[in-house]
Amino acid sequence: MQIHKHEVIIVGAGGAGLMAALYASKNGADVAVVSKLYPTRSHTGAAQGGIGAALGNLDEDQPIYHAYDTVKGGDYLADQNAALVLAEGAVEAVIELEHMGLPFDRTPDGKISQRRFGGHTRAFGKELVRRACHAADRTGHMILQTLYQNCIKQNVNFFDEFQVVDLILRDGAAVGVVAVQLATGDFHIFHGKAIIFASGGWGRCWSVTSNAHSMTGDGAAIALRRGIPMEDMEFFQFHPTGIYKMGILITEGVRGEGGVLINNKGERFMERYAPSVKDLASRDVVSRAIYDEIKAGNGIKGKDYVYLDVRPETVNRYFAEEGRKERIDAATVEKKLPDILDFCRTYLGIDPVREPMPIQPTAHYAMGGIPTNVDAEVLADAAGTVVRGLYAAGETACVSVHGANRLGTNSLVDLIVFGRISGIKAAQYVKTAEWQELPADAGKEIQAEFKRIRASKGKTKPYELRKAMQHTMMDNVGVYRTDATISKAIEDLKELRHRFLTDISIDDQGNRFNTDLMEAWELGCLLDLATVTALSARNRTESRGAHSRDDYPQRDDANWMVHTFIHQEGSAQEPSYRIDTSRKVDTSLAEKDERFVAKKRVY
């Protein structure tokens, strides 16, 4: 096996990975970015509406308001120290992105333009605030491009289309990763002093998702198998507005610009669920409202979707009703939401300035993941023991800033703020850390697993198992769950996992670009993450944020202001799981300010 030696190894080249690479590199570390995709293919590029930062360019705003919205949006499960780091870091980070060349839209006086977004308010919930800094409806694309451009300028080392498949630990410290070079099928070892996982989420566990095919949670699954716990896996966000059946995301920015949700009676139903901010309530609230409407027979044509209406006549009618002075026309919609119009015209053959869009909630974002502290250091247990040399940032990590439900725009804020912190901290760490030798058997186990998949002569194609997993997760561990549905999913997953280990076969026996083999291996990652998601969901007997239990409909602050840590133990063939809920939510802001104390969440 070829061995590459770099001080900091970064797994993944989306927003968090590139930000980490820039900052580790600027702070003097020798960096390698290892990514299964070309960096510009990463899913950060699909983020649309904006990145939240209390710049106050259009409305009075302060980071503490942003922190408040983040905590409230997270249904009080977010760690409050982390939420403050996020909100305060956001301002500096967005200014810095502009300095790196990011082409934000501008206000008439030339500042960064900002728009309204779900759950973002001024003065502790007083009114909606324009906080989402945007570049049309392709803000994530601009962030990804700008960071990649700056990495080229900075001469960062890239290993593109190298898929990381294992983590190497020695005496409890991270010393490297194993990767498959897709072009050759060869295994390579990346030996480092520090490893940063910035490998994204696992939306492909569900059948309707906004996530790319490549969002298979590889980094998180690898960590889980190597004894790192997963935190708060039961909290997975369903974005309210995915294109019906396809799941493609329609940004909340549509509602930020005045778009409204309409049921089959032509009613703007969010007025009933969130009288104050209506369509711009938090995502969990809106997704549940859509499910409730569908259940009550108010889906369009009796089916399981509703309309998102951004036709100027509709928007202006509601603006007038609310006494708002602004008005929009078709040209404004074209200018501010060009990609959304393009998606609808391409995939649905409908023009959103003339017709409403059919939408349904779509699996979108993992609030949980690899546990870290606010320095992006990975935690080995609920007590907060740090794994030396191991860092995580972005969607794959759980700091936790998003708590039980992430606010719109905060994924991009998270990438930038904690991506940067992970890069700086890793660069500091490698200055004093000694090189550790690789274990003699590094890479052997994962090579054996690939050999097994290749040689397996079963009856089942991996895609059949994947489909079955996605459907059971959608039906049983979706927007609403109960003990019975989750238990059904756990049984299904157990059987699917067994078949994955004993009864699959693949067609491609070659080495070069063997995507047949890689997809089969990725399915194993998804099955492991789906399993710990379902187990964590069954264990939490309350409803909070994105975790809505019909059998436990209330939030239970007396017992559940704690994070879930789930450990996978035993062998890969017959793993056992251990859940630890001893880690309390950080409430350091609430200790000083009553407004941060958990209370009923009303929008």
Added chain:
Amino acid sequence: MDVTFKIKRQNPELPGKDKPYWQEFTLKDVDPTDRVLELLHRIKWEQDGTLTLRRSCAHGVCGSDAMRINGVNALACKVLVRDVGNKVTIEPILGLPVLKDLVVDMEPFFAHYRSVMPFFISSKPLPEDGRERRQTQEDRERFDDTTKCILCACCTTSCPSYWANGKYVGPAAIVQAHRFIFDSRDTAAKERLDILSEPNGVWRCRTVYNCTPACPREIQVTKAIGEVKLAIRKGSPEGIIKVTEIVERVVNS
């Protein structure tokens, strides 16, 4: 409906399949609104797992699945089958070495991209108030179109000048340079114009116009190239000198 796919395949590591060959697959129960990408997935998953392609986002923003569909470059995830009929021909994009089936070596493409200084450069001091640089809405609008590029290579690999000469930087690299040349905050336009006025820069463009309809992001590629040509003629004296040299060289050869 039934749809027949005729796919150009090649696997250089497999004797007998190391030269390009055509293979046909038929799919049943196809919905007219199915994306070509979904149907290629169905072939891969249901019929032949060795069929190899790149893909990721599946909705036209990541740029992974550029290919020739019925002879025209497009992203497979942005083409619906009803728009291409029930006999569909699929080939890898042209002008880059085929690694396997529809997967081509993207390195030459990214090398051209890197050659045009595709990153923001400003020698001006940062604002003293520690805030963002100011830019008018008009100045921002000036380069909006070329910020949309996702580096899928649909434009460059549809260009006959690029097919004829792989040293030509190609439309995508020029689009990327345009994004910075026309950004009022950037101060390195002159250096980029110098790079693009070299023999393998913009003057290899013969305005064939294949690039513009190929762009899945609807960037006015030919227009952007034209603006860069004009900037070289007007904006940079060194550029004009180089143009003159090139003309002389061509005349004398």
